[in-house]
Amino acid sequence: MEDNTYVARLGGTNPPLWKSNSPLLGKLDLELTERCNNNCIHCSINRPADDRAAREKELSTGEIGDVLKEAVSLGCLTVRFTGGEPLLRDDFEELYLFARRRGLRVLLCTNATLITPHLAELFARIPPLEMVEITVYGMREESYEAVTRSPGSFEAAWQGMNLLLEKKVPFGVKGALLPANREEMEEFEAWASAIPWMDRPAPWAMFFNLRARRDSEEKNRLIRRLRLSAEEGLRMLTREPQEYRKAMVEFCSGFIGPPGDRLFTCGSGIGSGCVDAYGFFQPCLLLRHPDTVYDLRKGSLKDGLTRFFPEVRERRAKDPDYLNRCARCFLKGLCEHCPAKSWTEHGVLDRPVDYLCEIAHAQARYLGLLGADENAWEVRNWRERIESMDEQSDLVGVPLTESV
Amino acid sequence: MESTTNLDAAYVPSEDVVAREIEEELIIVPLAAGMGDTEDELYSLNETGRAIWDRLDGKASLKDVVDELCVEFEAPAGEIERDVAGLVGELLKRRMLVKAATG
Numbered sequence: 001m002e003d004n005t006y007v008a009r010l011g012g013t014n015p016p017l018w019k020s021n022s023p024l025l026g027k028l029d030l031e032l033t034e035r036c037n038n039n040c041i042h043c044s045i046n047r048p049a050d051d052r053a054a055r056e057k058e059l060s061t062g063e064i065g066d067v068l069k070e071a072v073s074l075g076c077l078t079v080r081f082t083g084g085e086p087l088l089r090d091d092f093e094e095l096y097l098f099a100r101r102r103g104l105r106v107l108l109c110t111n112a113t114l115i116t117p118h119l120a121e122l123f124a125r126i127p128p129l130e131m132v133e134i135t136v137y138g139m140r141e142e143s144y145e146a147v148t149r150s151p152g153s154f155e156a157a158w159q160g161m162n163l164l165l166e167k168k169v170p171f172g173v174k175g176a177l178l179p180a181n182r183e184e185m186e187e188f189e190a191w192a193s194a195i196p197w198m199d200r201p202a203p204w205a206m207f208f209n210l211r212a213r214r215d216s217e218e219k220n221r222l223i224r225r226l227r228l229s230a231e232e233g234l235r236m237l238t239r240e241p242q243e244y245r246k247a248m249v250e251f252c253s254g255f256i257g258p259p260g261d262r263l264f265t266c267g268s269g270i271g272s273g274c275v276d277a278y279g280f281f282q283p284c285l286l287l288r289h290p291d292t293v294y295d296l297r298k299g300s301l302k303d304g305l306t307r308f309f310p311e312v313r314e315r316r317a318k319d320p321d322y323l324n325r326c327a328r329c330f331l332k333g334l335c336e337h338c339p340a341k342s343w344t345e346h347g348v349l350d351r352p353v354d355y356l357c358e359i360a361h362a363q364a365r366y367l368g369l370l371g372a373d374e375n376a377w378e379v380r381n382w383r384e385r386i387e388s389m390d391e392q393s394d395l396v397g398v399p400l401t402e403s404v
Numbered sequence: 405m406e407s408t409t410n411l412d413a414a415y416v417p418s419e420d421v422v423a424r425e426i427e428e429e430l431i432i433v434p435l436a437a438g439m440g441d442t443e444d445e446l447y448s449l450n451e452t453g454r455a456i457w458d459r460l461d462g463k464a465s466l467k468d469v470v471d472e473l474c475v476e477f478e479a480p481a482g483e484i485e486r487d488v489a490g491l492v493g494e495l496l497k498r499r500m501l502v503k504a505a506t507g
Binding site: 006007008009010021022023072075077100101102103104105124125126127129 | 422423424426427431432433434435436437445446447448449450452453456487490491494495498
């Protein structure tokens with residue numbers, strides 16, 4: 001149908017153009033549970049599905065309803081239901097309909113193993129208005145379940161995805177690159193590209209985060225062994241060298257530079273936030289430091305957004321190593337270091353993360369921004385180097401340094 | 405499905421949409437499938453559309469709405485009637501509006 005002069009379509013994931021200010025809360029992440037029916041080897045949050053203590057602490061249906069009502073009143077248009085596995089909640093359908101009937105789009109992040117014919121039919125009849133996001137852990141039962149450690153999960157996930165396909169419920173997939181499924185990369189990408197709603201290549205998670213609650217050093221040791229090294233990561237990122245270089249030239253020219261002692265340089269907590277499974281409001285999904293979470297049972301989303309988060313964002317770094325390195329480093333922006341990553345790795349907000357530093361430096365060397373033995377935080381003429389990068393964009397596809 | 409506009413009839417927003425006011429924009433969020441060309445679309449009404457939508461309460465006929473708007477906007481009846489019929493027709497096609505039950 002064509003738009004007439006009265007009704008305008010606001011399609012896809014682009015937000016509407018607001019006449020005045022953006023709403024106080026545009027998007028809300030809602031972690032319905034930390035529990036999951038899988039037990040993925042690399043997961044940063046999961047608890048067992050039958051974890052009674054966790055279940056008893058979770059927000060009730062009514063409490064989640066109150067959060068959603070307030071979110072709507074603040075102008076929120078999209079809620080992401082995530083977890084753990086959000087479909088584990090007995091009240092999922094009720095929460096889904098509650099959100100949709102209040103005019104929210106729902107972005108569901110799921111492993112797809114618990115998608116039933118009834119749920120698929122529900123999503124077909126009352127669509128979520130956002131693509132369902134499904135993480136796929138392997139293309140075979142052996143590889144898939146080597147990751148999930150949950151017998152039967154492969155068949156259940158494929159059944160769930162087939163139900164969505166059958167009912168024409170839009171979904172997208174992403175991969176988690178792990179030793180068990182590494183040989184299946186091309187097969188996965190080819191399969192993903194055939195999914196009707198996948199209009200771009202399937203993304204990969206590969207630099208896995210450590211445990212968000214810092215609750216298991218044993219699991220952290222496993223995650224450290226599983227995540228790609230800087231060199232392996234660089235090889236993955238530069239599989240399409242021309243595209244990578246083009247994207248990075250554009251990105252680096254606008255979005256990198258030393259942050260000084262400011263800790264929060266991202267948009268976390270501005271117009272968005274995450275409510276964890278127990279009612280704590282966080283600037284982002286990963287950041288669970290006790291000083292940066294707000295107890296919604298004692299307050300409101302509005303107070304969190306207008307008072308608490310701005311105070312959090314004002315925090316400054318004090319750690320000498322951070323001030324010597326990250327505060328001066330022009331790769332900030334390219335580097336994925338942030339207070340949340342520092343929290344998961346070190347238990348504080350302002351410590352360098354060597355793993356992320358290595359990844360950023362590997363990329364910078366590949367792009368010709370750094371010499372082999374240089375540390376980015378010691379570079380003074382970074383602006384010139386970035387401008388020079390622009391000038392060399394004609395050499396797209398030609399590595400300026402040897403590929404790792 | 406009602407597709408032609410009847411000026412003597414009253415219309416009301418369908419139960420299959422949720423109308424939300426966000427930062428002075430009226431955003432219409434579909435609830436049911438098949439209301440747009442893709443399953444992720446939202447809709448907004450322009451100022452004229454908004455003025456008409458706010459009066460579609462299921463009680464006033466479209467003729468009443470036209471009369472009211474003529475007074476409020478001091479505009480000729482023909483022009484207002486064209487706008488009302490245009491918006492209502494568009495919303496009926498998208499199943500966002502239904503004829504109100506009579507009596």
